[in-house]
Amino acid sequence: MTDSAPTPAASAQAAPTLAVATVADRIRRRVLEHTLRNNGGYLSQACSAAEILATLYLRVMRLGPSQGPAVPRPFAGVPSAANPDAFTGADYNGPKHPDLDRFIFSPVHYALVLYSLLIELGRLGPDALEQFNQDGSTVELIGAEHSPGHEVTAGSLGQALSQAGGIALARRLRGERGRVWVFMSDGEFQEGQTWEAFAALAHHRIGNLGVYIDANAQQCDGAMADVMTIEPLAERLRAFGAEVHEVDGHDPDALAAPARARLRLAGDPRVQASDETPRQPPVDALGQTESQPPEPAAVPTAVPAIGPTAGPATGPAAEPAAADRPLVVIARTDPCRGIDLLRARAPKLHFLRFKSADEHDAYEDLLEHWQDDAS
Amino acid sequence: MIETVTRPHRANLIRFGEQHPAALVLGADLTSSCEADGFRDRYPERFFSFGMAEQNMLGFAAGLAREGFLPYIHTFAVFITRRPFDQLAMSIGYPNLPVRLIGFLPGITTPGGVTHQAIDDIALLRAIPNMTILEAGDATEVESMLDCAQAIDGPVYVRQLRGEVPRLFPADEPLRLGQARVLSQGPEPDLAVISSGICTEEAMRAVPALQAQGVSVTHLHVSTLKPFDDPQLIDAIAQARHGAIAIENHSVIGGLGSALAEQLAEQGIGKRLLRLGLRDTYAHGASKPYLMREYGLDALALVRAAERLIGASLDIDADHLAEVDVENGSQPLAKADKSEDL
Numbered sequence: 043m044t045d046s047a048p049t050p051a052a053s054a055q056a057a058p059t060l061a062v063a064t065v066a067d068r069i070r071r072r073v074l075e076h077t078l079r080n081n082g083g084y085l086s087q088a089c090s091a092a093e094i095l096a097t098l099y100l101r102v103m104r105l106g107p108s109q110g111p112a113v114p115r116p117f118a119g120v121p122s123a124a125n126p127d128a129f130t131g132a133d134y135n136g137p138k139h140p141d142l143d144r145f146i147f148s149p150v151h152y153a154l155v156l157y158s159l160l161i162e163l164g165r166l167g168p169d170a171l172e173q174f175n176q177d178g179s180t181v182e183l184i185g186a187e188h189s190p191g192h193e194v195t196a197g198s199l200g201q202a203l204s205q206a207g208g209i210a211l212a213r214r215l216r217g218e219r220g221r222v223w224v225f226m227s228d229g230e231f232q233e234g235q236t237w238e239a240f241a242a243l244a245h246h247r248i249g250n251l252g253v254y255i256d257a258n259a260q261q262c263d264g265a266m267a268d269v270m271t272i273e274p275l276a277e278r279l280r281a282f283g284a285e286v287h288e289v290d291g292h293d294p295d296a297l298a299a300p301a302r303a304r305l306r307l308a309g310d311p312r313v314q315a316s317d318e319t320p321r322q323p324p325v326d327a328l329g330q331t332e333s334q335p336p337e338p339a340a341v342p343t344a345v346p347a348i349g350p351t352a353g354p355a356t357g358p359a360a361e362p363a364a365a366d367r368p369l370v371v372i373a374r375t376d377p378c379r380g381i382d383l384l385r386a387r388a389p390k391l392h393f394l395r396f397k398s399a400d401e402h403d404a405y406e407d408l409l410e411h412w413q414d415d416a417s
Numbered sequence: 418m419i420e421t422v423t424r425p426h427r428a429n430l431i432r433f434g435e436q437h438p439a440a441l442v443l444g445a446d447l448t449s450s451c452e453a454d455g456f457r458d459r460y461p462e463r464f465f466s467f468g469m470a471e472q473n474m475l476g477f478a479a480g481l482a483r484e485g486f487l488p489y490i491h492t493f494a495v496f497i498t499r500r501p502f503d504q505l506a507m508s509i510g511y512p513n514l515p516v517r518l519i520g521f522l523p524g525i526t527t528p529g530g531v532t533h534q535a536i537d538d539i540a541l542l543r544a545i546p547n548m549t550i551l552e553a554g555d556a557t558e559v560e561s562m563l564d565c566a567q568a569i570d571g572p573v574y575v576r577q578l579r580g581e582v583p584r585l586f587p588a589d590e591p592l593r594l595g596q597a598r599v600l601s602q603g604p605e606p607d608l609a610v611i612s613s614g615i616c617t618e619e620a621m622r623a624v625p626a627l628q629a630q631g632v633s634v635t636h637l638h639v640s641t642l643k644p645f646d647d648p649q650l651i652d653a654i655a656q657a658r659h660g661a662i663a664i665e666n667h668s669v670i671g672g673l674g675s676a677l678a679e680q681l682a683e684q685g686i687g688k689r690l691l692r693l694g695l696r697d698t699y700a701h702g703a704s705k706p707y708l709m710r711e712y713g714l715d716a717l718a719l720v721r722a723a724e725r726l727i728g729a730s731l732d733i734d735a736d737h738l739a740e741v742d743v744e745n746g747s748q749p750l751a752k753a754d755k756s757e758d759l
């Protein structure tokens with residue numbers, strides 16, 4: 043492998059937009075490499091989601107350093123009272139801490155995109171993908187809660203948001219300042235449970251939860267508009283009580299802005315009131331960004347009280363305070379971004395299975411010349 | 418060598434659609450993954466896309482069936498049986514509606530991991546009154562399913578196979594509702610092997626190896642899991658000196674082994690029954706051959722169970738079983754499955 047995780051110095055010096063863009067480019071390259079090695083796979087998901095996930099990790103979430111081993115552990119059995127060896131892949135997202143955020147990864151067929159990102163951030167060793175989709179490995183094609191970066195078992199889609207809601211509610215009940223960030227695919231908005239979850243998030247005024255949606259407008263059978271439309275998504279979500287932003291899903295500034303605005307609104311010490319433009323967070327010696335729990339001294343006394351800002355709803359509910367609405371960022375994305383070869387396959391982009399040796403060679407060629415394209 | 422058929426359901430569904438104008442296909446964003454794309458393209462006016470919304474799709478199927486149509490649901494087995502279980506029981510099962518549920522990727526036939534592996538579907542659906550449950554063991558049975566289901570007055574769940582499917586049974590001997598296939602009949606049998614689904618191919622490897630070691634085996638293949646009243650099964654077990662082994666691509670709770678145990682107990686047949694299947698555990702994502710080995714659903718596991726039952730160790734190892742391989746299709750199949758849409 044010729045490229046490696048960005049060095050701390052490189053990330054620290056890079057302009058904020060470049061850092062996300064560089065990581066996103068490397069994610070696409072790595073996903074392409076392993077899609078070829080695997081003779082097929084979920085490639086368009088890297089095209090659409092690379093900037094969203096990179097922005098979340100680099101500019102939105104406050105996570106501690108990875109607690110997971112650089113070489114992923116093999117599968118150690120399913121969770122049960124009789125199996126003390128079962129483990130979680132969430133430790134790659136840092137320790138659990140009241141002031142740290144949590145990341146819930148819902149469309150787990152995007153797993154390879156997340157693994158690649160974790161490698162670029164130095165949270166996972168550079169060779170971790172040697173185990174990708176191998177028998178007995180946790181670096182599964184479709185991730186489960188033992189897979190690096192995964193906290194819940196979400197492959198039956200549309201179930202993770204409700205669980206994230208429960209986690210966010212628990213955090214609020216405990217008075218924690220850390221937030222819950224959920225990454226979802228647009229296909230998940232066809233499941234009724236997603237809408238039940240939004241109803242409950244709004245009803246219980248769960249404002250410490252944010253959702254980023256990869257709105258790539260495609261799914262297994264083709265274009266979502268042909269399979270079962272979810273539009274107008276923003277209006278539907280607003281009608282359910284969410285604060286909704288529609289942004290260019292490949293623009294890191296646009297992606298980060300709503301989250302940072304919400305942090306300011308909620309009086310989060312991570313962003314100052316005067317901080318109008320999102321800044322690249324400081325990079326620590328481990329190459330992690332926004333990774334350390336704040337020093338105890340830095341915690342202001344005006345910690346938001348337990349419970350929603352507006353207090354529990356009784357009787358006819360008053361309008362929830364702005365900071366108590368679930369935050370949604372609809373990231374409008376291009377499922378072929380960075381890999382134009384894919385366009386020939388539209389509208390069926392969900393899973394790449396090479397149709398001919400020629401097609402395979404074309405992708406192989408793209409990978410070989412990737413370095414040139416990127417520089 | 419045994420023939421391997423590519424996408425037998427796909428072609429059969431198109432044929433069936435031509436003969437049955439009331440047949441509709443309903444899909445939940447897995448149309449080609451469930452080999453319904455041919456039907457969709459041939460009869461677009463009879464194909465309905467519901468997106469990834471299984472509960473709702475089952476409700477629509479119920480409504481259509483109440484109006485005299487014959488809805489054929491196509492999605493993965495897990496997404497028919499787990500997520501919309503209540504809709505299945507109340508909207509379809511209770512009114513005994515002729516909805517046909519074609520569920521793909523049974524058990525550990527998918528590397529998609531725990532969320533994609535239907536290891537409890539038979540158990541769940543056996544508990545639904547009015548439900549008929551069929552499971553395909555080869556291409557002939559895959560091709561039999563639609564005609565067989567058509568004759569049933571009520572909901573039918575089909576545990577279906579896709580992709581490259583071996584033809585173990587003659588093409589002109591289709592599945593017959595409620596009737597097991599006798600694949601091997603030993604004289605004064607030492608044991609009975611009762612297999613279903615993809616485990617039948619495994620049993621067909623193990624049985625000749627057992628017989629070569631002087632163990633007399635009666636082997637039956639089951640494709641109707643409910644109703645479960647074929648007297649051949651209990652008779653075969655009653656006659657087996659040491660008892661029986663059930664082997665299935667499902668949890669040992671609630672599937673073929675459980676159904677046999679219930680029958681044996683009710684009829685007072687005092688024979689041992691070893692149940693091979695997932696031993697009350699979830700699985701994980703890996704290739705089919707790997708998982709069959711890991712969870713003891715393969716030919717070697719069957720041989721070991723036979724040793725336990727007869728109380729003697731047999732000189733049979735994995736190499737020996739490879740020699741009696743019934744077909745060379747397993748490797749390509751595993752590979753095809755790994756690169757399939759999930």
Ligand SMILES: Cc1ncc(C[n+]2csc(CCOP(=O)(O)OP(=O)(O)O)c2C)c(N)n1
Pocket residue numbers: 087149151197198199200227228229230258260261262392445446447469496500759
């Ligand atoms: C409940 C459920 N139904 C069906 C599936 C099978 N499935 C996997 S991904 C997917 C939809 C793909 O659309 P989307 O989630 O938007 O992802 P993208 O195509 O953008 O990768 C489906 C139907 C599933 N995983 N879970």
